[in-house]
Amino acid sequence: MxxxxxxxxxxxxxxxxxxxxxxxxxxxxxxxxxxxxxxxxSYATIKRDSGEALNSSLRWVLDAQxxxxxxxxxxxxxxxxxAAYPEVTGYIVPTLYDFSRAKDDQGAAAAAERATxxxxxxxxxxxxxxxxxHDGFPRGDTQPSVxxxxxxxxxxxxxxxxxxxPEILRxxxxxxxxxxxxxxxxxxxSGPGAYxxxxxxxxxxxxxxxxxxxxxxxxxxxxxxxxxxLDWVVAHFRPGGWVDGINLKxxxxxxxxxxxxxxxxxxxxxxxxxxxxxHSVTKSAWVLLRKFETNKCLRGSYEAEFNSGQSxxxxxxxxxxxxxxxxxxEVNGDLRYLNAALxxxxxxxxxxxxxxxxxxxxxxxxxxxIWGRYQPLRYISWGNKFFSDALLLEQRLKPSTEVSALEAxxxxx
Amino acid sequence: xxxxxxSASIYSETACAMAVRMAESGFVPxxxxxxxxTDRGTLLRKLGQWGGRGVLRYARTKLIPHCRDAQPxxxxxxxxxxxxxxxxxxxxxxxxxACYAFAVETCRDQNSPDAIARLKEWSPDLxxxxxxxxxxxxxxxxxxxxxxxxHLGLLPEVRGMSSPEWSLLKHIPVxxxxxxxxxxxxTGPILQTSEFPKVAECGSLSDLRxxxxxxxxxxxxxxxxGVDQGMVSATPQSxxxxxxxxxxMHEWLQARASEYLTKRRLPAVAETVNx
Numbered sequence: 001m002x003x004x005x006x007x008x009x010x011x012x013x014x015x016x017x018x019x020x021x022x023x024x025x026x027x028x029x030x031x032x033x034x035x036x037x038x039x040x041x042s043y044a045t046i047k048r049d050s051g052e053a054l055n056s057s058l059r060w061v062l063d064a065q066x067x068x069x070x071x072x073x074x075x076x077x078x079x080x081x082x083a084a085y086p087e088v089t090g091y092i093v094p095t096l097y098d099f100s101r102a103k104d105d106q107g108a109a110a111a112a113e114r115a116t117x118x119x120x121x122x123x124x125x126x127x128x129x130x131x132x133x134h135d136g137f138p139r140g141d142t143q144p145s146v147x148x149x150x151x152x153x154x155x156x157x158x159x160x161x162x163x164x165x166p167e168i169l170r171x172x173x174x175x176x177x178x179x180x181x182x183x184x185x186x187x188x189x190s191g192p193g194a195y196x197x198x199x200x201x202x203x204x205x206x207x208x209x210x211x212x213x214x215x216x217x218x219x220x221x222x223x224x225x226x227x228x229x230l231d232w233v234v235a236h237f238r239p240g241g242w243v244d245g246i247n248l249k250x251x252x253x254x255x256x257x258x259x260x261x262x263x264x265x266x267x268x269x270x271x272x273x274x275x276x277x278x279h280s281v282t283k284s285a286w287v288l289l290r291k292f293e294t295n296k297c298l299r300g301s302y303e304a305e306f307n308s309g310q311s312x313x314x315x316x317x318x319x320x321x322x323x324x325x326x327x328x329x330e331v332n333g334d335l336r337y338l339n340a341a342l343x344x345x346x347x348x349x350x351x352x353x354x355x356x357x358x359x360x361x362x363x364x365x366x367x368x369x370i371w372g373r374y375q376p377l378r379y380i381s382w383g384n385k386f387f388s389d390a391l392l393l394e395q396r397l398k399p400s401t402e403v404s405a406l407e408a409x410x411x412x413x
Numbered sequence: 414x415x416x417x418x419x420s421a422s423i424y425s426e427t428a429c430a431m432a433v434r435m436a437e438s439g440f441v442p443x444x445x446x447x448x449x450x451t452d453r454g455t456l457l458r459k460l461g462q463w464g465g466r467g468v469l470r471y472a473r474t475k476l477i478p479h480c481r482d483a484q485p486x487x488x489x490x491x492x493x494x495x496x497x498x499x500x501x502x503x504x505x506x507x508x509x510x511a512c513y514a515f516a517v518e519t520c521r522d523q524n525s526p527d528a529i530a531r532l533k534e535w536s537p538d539l540x541x542x543x544x545x546x547x548x549x550x551x552x553x554x555x556x557x558x559x560x561x562x563x564h565l566g567l568l569p570e571v572r573g574m575s576s577p578e579w580s581l582l583k584h585i586p587v588x589x590x591x592x593x594x595x596x597x598x599x600t601g602p603i604l605q606t607s608e609f610p611k612v613a614e615c616g617s618l619s620d621l622r623x624x625x626x627x628x629x630x631x632x633x634x635x636x637x638x639g640v641d642q643g644m645v646s647a648t649p650q651s652x653x654x655x656x657x658x659x660x661x662m663h664e665w666l667q668a669r670a671s672e673y674l675t676k677r678r679l680p681a682v683a684e685t686v687n688x
Contacts, residue, residue: 042661286656293660335582335666342663401669 008377011079021360022077022377029369043296043343043350053349054391056362057384058099061092062111063358064381069111069118073133074378075359077370083135085381086122087145089115090129090152092385097162098392109162116159119152120171127174128193146182146193149175150206157212169217176213179206180225187225187232201245202257204233204264211271223272230268233261234280241284242305252301252310254374255317258284262324270331278331285324289340292321297347300367300374312372315351315364318344319386326393330400338397345390352387414641416440417537417556419523420447421544423506426487428543430495430630432506435541436513437495438634440641444516444535445506446528448545491627524549532556539637542594550596558640559593559601559647563629565622567606568592568657569650572599575662577621578670587612587621589629591636593647598658602647605636618671 012018064072070084071092096112099105123129124144129152131145156172159165183189188199189206207229214223236245243261246253262281269277287306292298298318299309322344329337351368355361364383366375416435420428425447432442450456459468487493487502496503503509510517516535520528523546532540532555540560542548553560566576568590571583580587588608595601609628615621639645662670 044661044663044667046664290658335579336659339660339663339666342665343661346663398665401666402672 008076008078011076015080018077018080021357025077025360025370029371033369043346046346048346048349048354050345050349050391050394053352053354053362054099054388054395055103056354057352057364057388057391058096058105058108058362060359060362060364060379061096061381061384061388062107064384065111065114069114069116070134071115071381073382074366074375074380075363077360077377081359083133084118085133086119086129087131087148087151088381088385090119090148090155092381093155094158095385095388095392097158099388102392102395112159113163116155116163116168119155120167123171123174127171127176127178129175131195144178144193145195146179146189146206147195147200147203149179149193150203150209153179153209153213154205157209157216160216172213173217173219176210176219176222179210180221183225183228187228187230189229196247196249198247198249199232199245200247200257201233201236201243202260202264204229204261204268206264207233208264208268208271211268215271226268227272227274230265230272230274230277233265234277237280237284238305240305241287242302243284244304252373253303254301255298255314256320256374257317258288258302259317259320259324263320266324266327270327278328281324282328282332285321285328285337288321289325289337292340292344300372310373312374313351313368314366314372314374315348315368316366316374316380316383316386319348319364319383319390322348322390323386323393326390326397330397335401338401341390342394345394348387348390414440414539414637415535415537416442416637417532417535417540418442418445418506419540419542419545419548419560420445420506422450423447423517423519424450424504425506425544426489426492426496427626427630429503429506429509430489430492430627431541431543431633432509432513432515433495433503434630434634435637436509438638440634440637441513442515442541443537444518444531445510446523446532446545447506447517447519448523449519449521489623489626491623492630495630522546524552528552529555539640541633541637548594553594553596561604561633561637562592562594562599562601563626563633564590564592564599565625565629566590566599567608568599568603570657571659572657573659575659575667577625578618578662578667579659581670581673582666587625589625589632591629591633592650600650602649604640604645604647605632607632612674615674618667618674621674 061071064081066084071089072081073085073088074082093112093115096108100109122134126144128144129149130142131148153172153175156168156175160168160172182193189203190199191197207226210222211226214220214226237243243258246257248257262284265277266281288298297313298321300312300314302309322341325337325341352362352364353360359379363379364387366378366380366383367373370377418428418432428445432445435442463471487496498512506517518531522528529552537556539558540556542560542562548560564576566580567586567588570585571579577587586608588606590603591605592603593601609625611624612621615624636645
């Protein structure tokens with residue numbers, strides 16, 4: 001911890017030009033926190049155009065891409081851009097392709113291809129992908145990571161769907177095989193490839209990737225592995241919506257990880273047509289929706305049963321919840337999910353800098369205020385990934401709220 | 414029957430119209446308890462709702478009624494018949510109170526001990542909620558019969574905020590519900606639900622809201638008379654299988670509701686009175 005703080009401090013000394021934006025951000029968040037009357041806001045009014053915010057968010061991602069194709073994990077107000085992060089580079093690939101299609105932007109598709117090429121160069125002989133950041137130097141102690149392999153698999157499956165290149169499918173299948181081999185009989189993953197060696201319910205994101213691979217290559221083995229994990233995760237949902245088994249020793253249950261569980265179970269459930277999974281997620285998502293609508297914010301982390309938590313805002317988790325609500329609206333047609341997501345996106349748009357230097361403008365900070373506990377003083381690439389996803393989903397689903405489409409929606413009564 | 418009216422401000426048109434309607438129906442209120450307009454929370458809420466210009470325009474209209482560019486009529490034209498009197502238009506509860514001889518008090522929080530003490534002095538049989546704070550148990554327990562609310566949606570289907578708009582988008586008939594309040598949001602026992610018969614005539618969402626408010630004000634006096642005569646009783650809400658709570662509607666969806674209102678004709682009207 002002390003070493004990390006010293007490294008960050010030295011980073012600032014090496015680049016004193018970062019002092020002004022750092023102080024500016026600290027002061028602006030301090031003032032906003034002091035004077036805002038958040039309990040009086042409803043975020044029901046559009047104050048910033050979603051299309052412009054989406055462009056700005058994607059521009060941040062493209063700026064964070066290195067010449068070799070890897071995307072930096074974060075831009076720190078102290079140390080600048082980090083090394084490239086294979087995990088995020090992997091699961092940002094679908095976002096880049098979605099943006100490219102939505103905006104007819106070939107630059108984003110080219111960035112996705114460069115990212116995919118870089119990922120292929122990192123795959124281990126076992127089919128796994130390494131954990132942690134990748135600074136470009138060969139490392140003998142690189143460990144394979146279940147979660148990162150799953151997240152990268154997500155990108156590989158999409159890249160193959162877009163390009164049909166056989167080497168991408170081969171890499172995806174190798175990753176899928178490694179994941180299914182490493183899976184325990186109960187459906188979970190633990191041991192050396194798992195974070196802190198223990199099983200986690202947020203590995204439902206891995207199940208989602210396996211289900212997507214099964215759809216892509218038509219091999220049922222991956223679907224079975226996905227469903228096995230789904231069974232294990234769904235068994236951790238409590239009747240009140242809380243999910244056990246996030247299991248991060250030394251960390252609170254950040255909203256980011258709670259939302260990971262929900263996203264993974266929901267998306268995997270949709271792909272596998274598992275109503276039990278969708279039902280479980282709906283319950284948790286509704287609890288969080290009520291909290292957001294009532295308090296005008298979600299906490300950065302929660303204790304069991306969503307009873308209490310830390311008061312900072314985890315912007316990434318908020319963007320993920322917007323994605324979950326939008327997908328639930330798509331599944332069940334309940335406009336309250338769309339309504340909450342639109343308001344969440346409004347809130348996020350207001351908290352994301354429209355101007356600033358490279359690395360700051362359009363960046364999604366780990367926490368609001370910037371010194372909050374989750375990724376303090378950093379703009380994080382996975383925050384931009386989920387924020388962009390939320391805005392892309394918003395744009396895709398808005399036409400379904402036209403009057404003609406509304407007539408087809410189920411009634412509440 | 415001893416009736417007290419709760420209001421969000423002494424300048425609330427709805428509260429003024431409600432007081433007039435009750436008085437004209439033979440139930441002159443014993444008092445009205447309004448939130449102070451200088452309350453910081455109220456001011457900030459109004460700033461959030463209307464913006465700075467809206468608040469200034471409202472203040473000018475209410476506080477300087479003869480100001481040249483001030484709005485000459487009332488904000489809700491459907492309340493005008495109730496608010497008009499020989500010398501002009503009732504602009505505050507104090508003017509209504511002077512006409513019908515009842516007391517008006519202001520407070521910073523309707524749940525505060527002072528406000529509850531004042532309310533107890535009036536020993537009301539019934540409190541009519543025409544705006545203000547979310548009411549807590551100590552206040553709800555003061556009136557002998559309960560606190561009555563006019564909700565702009567049909568319960569139990571549409572609870573909470575933006576009810577007319579949600580009703581339109583969710584294909585639920587637009588209407589009002591008169592119910593007793595409890596500690597939940599619009600979960601108390603129902604006295605009357607009424608579908609609104611003139612939705613197709615409404616030109617905009619604000620027009621619909623104005624008409625619904627006037628419709629509610631008209632209906633509430635009938636319900637109070639029914640309660641007084643023992644002809645109307647309350648039915649607990651039971652349909653909680655689906656959570657029918659709705660929240661403030663986003664601008665985008667409001668625009669869709671508005672389109673729906675102008676393009677659609679709504680189903681036939683039905684009315685249910687619990688007797």
